[in-house]
Amino acid sequence: MQARADVIAGVGLKDKPRKSRWPARMDLAQSVTGLLLGLFMWGHMFFVSSILLGKDAMWTVTKMFEGYFLFGRPYPVLVSFVVAAVIALFVLHALLALRKFPANYRQYRAFSAHRRLIRHGDTTLWWVQFMTGFALFFLASPHLFQMLVHPGLIGPFESADRVWSGGWWPLYLVLLFAVELHGGIGLYRLAVKWGWLQGADADASRRRLAVAKWTLTAFFLVLGLATLAAYMKIGYEHRDRAGERYVPARVQPAPVGGGGQ
Ligand code: HEM
Numbered sequence: 001m002q003a004r005a006d007v008i009a010g011v012g013l014k015d016k017p018r019k020s021r022w023p024a025r026m027d028l029a030q031s032v033t034g035l036l037l038g039l040f041m042w043g044h045m046f047f048v049s050s051i052l053l054g055k056d057a058m059w060t061v062t063k064m065f066e067g068y069f070l071f072g073r074p075y076p077v078l079v080s081f082v083v084a085a086v087i088a089l090f091v092l093h094a095l096l097a098l099r100k101f102p103a104n105y106r107q108y109r110a111f112s113a114h115r116r117l118i119r120h121g122d123t124t125l126w127w128v129q130f131m132t133g134f135a136l137f138f139l140a141s142p143h144l145f146q147m148l149v150h151p152g153l154i155g156p157f158e159s160a161d162r163v164w165s166g167g168w169w170p171l172y173l174v175l176l177f178a179v180e181l182h183g184g185i186g187l188y189r190l191a192v193k194w195g196w197l198q199g200a201d202a203d204a205s206r207r208r209l210a211v212a213k214w215t216l217t218a219f220f221l222v223l224g225l226a227t228l229a230a231y232m233k234i235g236y237e238h239r240d241r242a243g244e245r246y247v248p249a250r251v252q253p254a255p256v257g258g259g260g261q
Pocket of ligand 1 (some may be wrong): 021044048080082083086140143147153154155158159160162168172173174175180190223224225226227228229249
């Protein structure tokens with residue numbers, strides 16, 4: 001009997017609200033993972049858009065990541081390591097974001113009514129970030145898995161064939177808008193939250209940040225759309241030879257040997 005009373009007392013003690021550092025730590029972890037993913041996406045967009053400079057330029061970038069210029073032969077598994085790190089960040093970031101999701105329909109209705117009532121720009125941005133973040137769960141996962149298990153199938157023909165003949169372009173089109181809106185809003189909110197680039201006048205700083213955010217989003221959307229169009233065009237022109245690997249003229253073996261063109 002006494003033991004039971006002790007247990008009940010123990011539970012009571014444990015249930016008392018305690019000051020925990022975990023909510024703050026989780027908030028920081030969410031900011032850090034978001035920042036790293038945002039920076040990765042900037043780099044990713046520049047590397048992927050190398051196709052706009054020509055097939056050889058994109059081939060060179062691809063081979064650089066495979067360690068070709070360092071080891072004399074390509075090791076696509078190096079790309080898988082990078083993808084695995086990105087997946088880890090992505091999963092952690094998404095897991096931490098779940099805390100902020102409305103837990104039931106009542107909460108969702110309450111937030112929606114509140115958002116409509118106050119019509120506050122940054123609150124609406126949070127909503128867009130929440131919706132695009134939810135979409136990213138489903139849109140980014142197939143792409144990440146593809147890159148993880150087939151790192152050797154990245155290249156001017158390989159990527160273009162996937163985009164066109166493989167039918168991936170509709171996914172990329174939606175993914176592009178979701179990720180650019182989500183990332184742009186996320187970086188803006190980070191800057192506001194942690195007081196980056198804040199001058200003496202907080203309102204003026206926030207207006208400047210908002211302009212910078214939309215400029216960056218517009219820039220990456222235009223770059224992304226032009227890049228996607230380039231892969232679609234190459235893929236379309238190459239549709240009859242889909243599956244053939246790209247090898248630049250300068251590294252092609254002598255005419256007797258095999259290899260793509
Ligand atoms: C959260 C993570 C990621 C997101 C949201 C994402 C998003 C995208 C988007 C939107 C495109 C289409 C490009 C365009 O429209 O211009 C794309 C293409 C591409 N991405 Fe990613 N990406 C992610 C991670 C990665 C990783 C980790 C890699 C590999 C290292 C990668 C490699 C590529 C490649 C090579 C393409 C060109 C098309 C293809 O080969 O299928 N991405 N990505």
